[in-house]
Structures are given as structure tokens and as C-alpha cells.
Amino acid sequence: MDIKRVKYNLYWLFCQFELITCSYLMEPWEKVLFYTFNSAVVVMLLYTAYIFFAVHLGTAFQSFLHLLGNQHENTVSVVK
Amino acid sequence: QKNGVSNGTVYKKTFIEHFEQAPMYVAVLTFLGFGVGTIFGYLRDFMRAWGLEKRSVAAEREQQKDFVPLYQDFENFYTRNLYLRIRDNWNRPICSVPGPQFDLMERVTDDYNWTFRFTGRTIKNVINMGSYNYLGFAETDPNALKTVGKELQKYGTGVCSTRQEMGTLDKHVELENLVAKFLGVEDAMVFGMGFATNSMNIPALVGKGCLILSDELNHTSLVLGARLSGATIRIFKHNDMQCLEKLLRDAIIYGQPRSRRAWRKIIILVEGIYSMEGSIVRLPEIVSLKRKYKAYLYLDEAHSIGAVGPTGRGVVEYFSMSPDDVDVLMGTFTKSFGAAGGYIAGKKDLVDFLRTHSHSAVYATSMCPPVAEQIIRAMKCLMGLDGTTQGLQRVRQLGKNTRYFRRRLHEMGFIVYGNDDSPVVPLLLYMPGKIGAFARRMLDKNIGVVVVGFPATPITESRARFCVSAAHTREMLDTVLNALDELGDFLQLKYSRYSKSAHPELYEETRFEFED
Numbered sequence: 001m002d003i004k005r006v007k008y009n010l011y012w013l014f015c016q017f018e019l020i021t022c023s024y025l026m027e028p029w030e031k032v033l034f035y036t037f038n039s040a041v042v043v044m045l046l047y048t049a050y051i052f053f054a055v056h057l058g059t060a061f062q063s064f065l066h067l068l069g070n071q072h073e074n075t076v077s078v079v080k
Numbered sequence: 081q082k083n084g085v086s087n088g089t090v091y092k093k094t095f096i097e098h099f100e101q102a103p104m105y106v107a108v109l110t111f112l113g114f115g116v117g118t119i120f121g122y123l124r125d126f127m128r129a130w131g132l133e134k135r136s137v138a139a140e141r142e143q144q145k146d147f148v149p150l151y152q153d154f155e156n157f158y159t160r161n162l163y164l165r166i167r168d169n170w171n172r173p174i175c176s177v178p179g180p181q182f183d184l185m186e187r188v189t190d191d192y193n194w195t196f197r198f199t200g201r202t203i204k205n206v207i208n209m210g211s212y213n214y215l216g217f218a219e220t221d222p223n224a225l226k227t228v229g230k231e232l233q234k235y236g237t238g239v240c241s242t243r244q245e246m247g248t249l250d251k252h253v254e255l256e257n258l259v260a261k262f263l264g265v266e267d268a269m270v271f272g273m274g275f276a277t278n279s280m281n282i283p284a285l286v287g288k289g290c291l292i293l294s295d296e297l298n299h300t301s302l303v304l305g306a307r308l309s310g311a312t313i314r315i316f317k318h319n320d321m322q323c324l325e326k327l328l329r330d331a332i333i334y335g336q337p338r339s340r341r342a343w344r345k346i347i348i349l350v351e352g353i354y355s356m357e358g359s360i361v362r363l364p365e366i367v368s369l370k371r372k373y374k375a376y377l378y379l380d381e382a383h384s385i386g387a388v389g390p391t392g393r394g395v396v397e398y399f400s401m402s403p404d405d406v407d408v409l410m411g412t413f414t415k416s417f418g419a420a421g422g423y424i425a426g427k428k429d430l431v432d433f434l435r436t437h438s439h440s441a442v443y444a445t446s447m448c449p450p451v452a453e454q455i456i457r458a459m460k461c462l463m464g465l466d467g468t469t470q471g472l473q474r475v476r477q478l479g480k481n482t483r484y485f486r487r488r489l490h491e492m493g494f495i496v497y498g499n500d501d502s503p504v505v506p507l508l509l510y511m512p513g514k515i516g517a518f519a520r521r522m523l524d525k526n527i528g529v530v531v532v533g534f535p536a537t538p539i540t541e542s543r544a545r546f547c548v549s550a551a552h553t554r555e556m557l558d559t560v561l562n563a564l565d566e567l568g569d570f571l572q573l574k575y576s577r578y579s580k581s582a583h584p585e586l587y588e589e590t591r592f593e594f595e596d
Contacts, residue, residue, distance in 0.1 A: 021116050025117070
């Protein structure tokens with residue numbers, strides 16, 4: 001029962017998207033084009049966001065570690 | 081009671097009009113929809129121009145390709161790419177009388193609205209919310225049409241002449257006397273076509289050197305008549321009396337543009353009920369302005385004659401004014417009387433002048449006798465001259481239906497424009513995708529509606545226009561309202577921010593008793 005409601009709600013949301021962006025009026029090949037373009041844009045946005053956050057968090061974490069454990073790294077490099 | 085309302089004492093009853101604006105996100109999403117549509121329109125045009133797609137669109141011939149392009153302006157672009165996609169919601173052929181219910185011919189398209197074909201089936205008993213049938217006189221009841229049948233057998237159908245040659249029948253004289261009596265004026269003249277009444281008679285009344293002050297949202301027939309006359313036209317904002325007064329004052333102070341002479345005459349063109357907004361003209365204020373600045377008033381009562389007023393005599397009676405206040409009363413018989421044609425009424429001098437000088441009288445065929453008889457019987461019914469109170473009952477039923485329909489729509493939360501007493505009910509849809517979806521789904525539920533989009537309305541305010549009729553029963557209106565409720569929830573059309581509770585009966589209990 002719950003699955004049905006969730007599916008109906010998702011279908012309804014999809015209908016709203018179709019109505020607002022006029023893809024309700026498009027022929028099938030136009031819809032394919034439009035959805036491909038939209039999904040490509042969304043995927044690229046997500047990937048950029050992921051990269052941004054990953055790199056940013058990574059460098060923040062590293063500089064944090066650097067502040068704490070500065071001595072260890074120095075001795076390692078001198079021995080080399 | 082409101083404070084600070086200018087000219088508030090001129091109205092003898094409250095004048096409530098709604099023009100609510102939708103929230104900002106609606107406008108943004110509408111433009112987004114149009115943007116996507118435009119981009120795909122350019123894509124399709126590109127594909128058609130480069131031969132990647134073969135469709136029969138209007139294009140110039142090969143020899144004319146080097147000339148100035150014919151089909152590149154926005155209106156053609158819009159028609160080709162946006163209107164075409166939802167074209168199946170307009171021009172639907174009907175095959176029965178347009179009463180409160182009618183039959184539609186079923187129509188399918190195989191190639192996305194470029195061509196249509198009829199399957200041969202008819203969709204029966206579709207509830208009619210689009211026809212201008214305000215008093216329900218579009219009927220096929222044999223008792224009602226007895227006299228019309230008799231006149232058809234006596235006169236036939238064709239008149240075969242113009243009014244000034246041999247086309248004036250005794251039926252026309254009888255009809256004109258009846259119209260004059262109905263409206264309470266001295267004389268009237270009837271014409272065969274309502275649109276032609278406006279466009280052919282305004283040039284006879286005004287000419288060069290005259291000034292026409294016309295409302296922003298006037299009908300095309302008035303605009304065409306004004307342009308054909310050659311007079312100077314100035315537009316005032318819809319129903320805005322301050323704007324009109326300013327224009328009148330400027331006209332009288334500054335006169336004609338270069339010679340600064342006084343205008344030969346100043347005429348104000350307004351309509352009784354505006355069919356796209358459902359708003360009623362502010363007649364008392366216009367009449368007081370006209371008297372103060374000595375201008376003439378031309379009132380087009382196409383949608384209001386028979387539909388408003390306690391006995392159906394139009395906006396003049398609705399505001400309890402006398403018909404002598406308006407110089408030229410014009411109206412049509414198409415909407416409330418179930419016939420075709422128009423009339424112009426007023427003082428005898430005016431009508432005698434029009435009988436000799438109107439283009440329609442000289443060149444256009446006069447009204448055909450069975451149609452004239454239909455108007456005579458409808459008018460006699462309205463005035464009570466046929467011995468029954470059926471006419472008055474119809475007017476009252478229309479008033480009740482209008483108020484009920486509008487009240488329920490407001491309660492449900494739709495944005496509805498116009499005056500509370502006008503039987504034309506525009507329901508705002510805004511987004512282009514919803515226009516097509518709304519009309520198609522309503523037809524699936526067996527309800528026929530008229531949706532209106534860009535060239536007839538502003539580009540962001542597309543709407544569905546309902547015309548309430550006295551012939552609609554309470555059950556039909558309830559069916560339509562329930563369908564609208566469902567569809568409004570599914571398509572998210574309930575934009576109003578001022579709606580009352582939709583189910584007030586749940587909250588009737590206002591006193592709570594303490595239980596021991």
C-alpha cells in the first residue's frame with residue numbers, strides 16, 4: 001500500500017515537472033533529447049559538487065593534521 | 081464600508097471585482113515553460129529549414145526566398161511551434177444544439193496536430209461550459225420553436241437584399257419596435273451580424289477630426305470600427321476612471337494635435353461585460369464624467385444584455401440608471417437570445433441617421449426572418465408578454481447559478497477574475513503546459529471548456545473561460561465543480577492566497593461543553 005502511494009506521488013511529481021517545463025507537449029524524440037540534456041546537466045552538477053566537497057574537505061583535513069602533527073613529518077624528511 | 085473611496089456614493093450597490101495576482105514563482109515558472117518551448121521551437125524551425133524534417137508548414141515559394149521574409153515574426157513562430165502542439169483543444173466540431181449539454185465529433189490526430197481525422201463516433205452529452213447561452217434560449221423544444229417554424233414556412237430563409245433596397249420586412253419593423261420597448265429607448269435598428277454592427281456603424285458615427293477614447297481591453301469589432309473610421313484613437317487603462325478623466329481633460333485643453341482646434345466630437349467606447357476578464361464597466365462614473373466633459377458614450381452590451389440586471393435589461397438596469405444617460409446602446413442577439421445579429425438603439429434622430437448612413441444598411445444583407453422571429457419570441461418571453469414568468473425565472477436562475485459557481489470556485493482556492501455578478505468566469509491557468517492538459521482532461525471527464533492563450537490574453541495570463549447558463553442545473557454545476565476540484569489538485573491550479581476554508585461544515589461546532 002505504501003509503495004503504491006510513493007509511486008503515485010513520484011508520478012505526480014514527474015507530471016508537475018512535465019507541465020511546468022512544457023515537456024508534456026513535446027513529441028517523444030524531443031522528450032528524449034530534453035531529458036538527456038537535463039540529466040546530463042544534473043549529473044555534472046552533482047559530480048562538480050562532489051569533487052568540490054571532497055577536495056575541500058580533504059585539504060582542510062590535511063592542514064588540520066599538519067597543524068597538530070608537524071614534527072613527525074619534518075624528522076622524516078630530514079632523515080631522507 | 082470602505083473609507084476614502086472616490087465617487088463611492090455614485091454606486092447604489094456594492095461593486096466587488098477580483099484581479100488577484102498569483103505568487104511570484106508562478107510567473108517565473110511560466111516564463112521557464114515559454115523559454116523551453118521557444119528553444120524547441122527554434123530547434124524545429126532549424127530542422128525544417130535544413131530539410132531534416134518534412135512538414136507542411138506555411139513557407140514562401142522558391143522564387144520568393146530572396147524577398148523580405150513573410151513568416152518570421154513572433155506571431156507566426158508562436159502559431160507554428162507552440163499553438164500547434166495543443167491545437168486539438170480548439171475548433172472542435174459539435175453536432176447538436178449548443179444547449180447545456182451537447183455532442184462532439186470525436187477527432188484524432190496521427191501526426192501531432194498537423195492533420196485531424198474524424199473517427200465517425202460522437203461523444204454524447206458533454207456538459208457545455210463554453211457556449212454563450214446565458215439564458216438558455218438555444219433549445220430545440222418544439223413548443224418553444226412553434227412560431228419560428230411558422231415564420232420559416234411563411235418567409236423562407238433568405239432575404240436576398242439589403243435594408244435600403246428591398247430587405248426591410250415587417251418582421252424587422254416589429255423586432256425594432258420590440259427592442260426599443262425592451263430597452264426603454266425611442267428607436268432601434270437591427271443588423272444581420274453582431275461583429276458587423278460595431279465595425280460598420282462606428283465609421284458612420286465618427287470621422288476625421290473626432291476623438292475616440294477606447295478601453296484597453298475592447299473587443300476586436302470595436303477596435304476595427306474605430307480604426308476604419310479614421311478618427312484619432314486614445315486608449316485608457318481597463319476600467320480606470322482616473323486615466324479616462326486625465327485623457328478627457330487633456331483632449332479638451334490641448335485639442336487636436338497640430339492645429340489645436342477643438343475636437344469635433346469625443347466618444348467613449350466601452351463594453352458592458354468584458355468577455356476575457358468578466359469585469360463590468362463602471363457605468364455611473366463614466367456617465368458622470370461624460371456629462372461633465374460633454375462627451376458621447378457608446379456602450380457595447382454584447383455579453384451583458386439579458387444576462388445582468390434584475391429583469392435582464394443589461395448594465396444600465398444593473399446600476400439602476402436610465403437609458404437616456406447612454407447615447408448609443410449597442411448589443412448583440414447572439415449571446416443571450418440564441419439567435420444572430422446586433423442592434424443599435426438610442427434617440428430617434430440617431431437611429432434615423434444610421435438607417436441612411438450606415439454601411440451595413442446599404443451593403444449588408446438584413447437579418448433573416450426565422451432568426452428575427454426567434455429574437456422576438458425570446459424577448460417577449462423575457463418581458464413577460466407571452467403570459468408566463470418564464471423569462472424572469474431564467475434571469476433569476478442565471479443570477480443564482482453565477483453566484484453559486486463563483487462562490488464555490490473562490491472557496492476552492494482558484495484565482496478567478498471579474499465581478500461577482502458577471503456570468504463570464506475566467507479561471508487563471510498561467511503555464512502553457514497546463515492549458516493543453518486542462519482542456520484534454522476536462523474533455524475526458526465529459527466537460528467541454530474553452531481555454532484561451534497568448535494572442536487573446538497577455539502572455540503570462542492564460543485562462544479557462546466558463547460561461548454559466550440559466551439552463552445549467554445544480555447537478556451539472558456540481559459535476560463541473562467536483563471535476564475542477566480534482567483537476568485543480570492534480571495540476572496544482574489553486575494559487576489563491578485568500579481562499580476561505582473549503583469545507584466549512586467541519587468547523588461548525590463553536591461551543592464546547594465541558595464533560596464531567
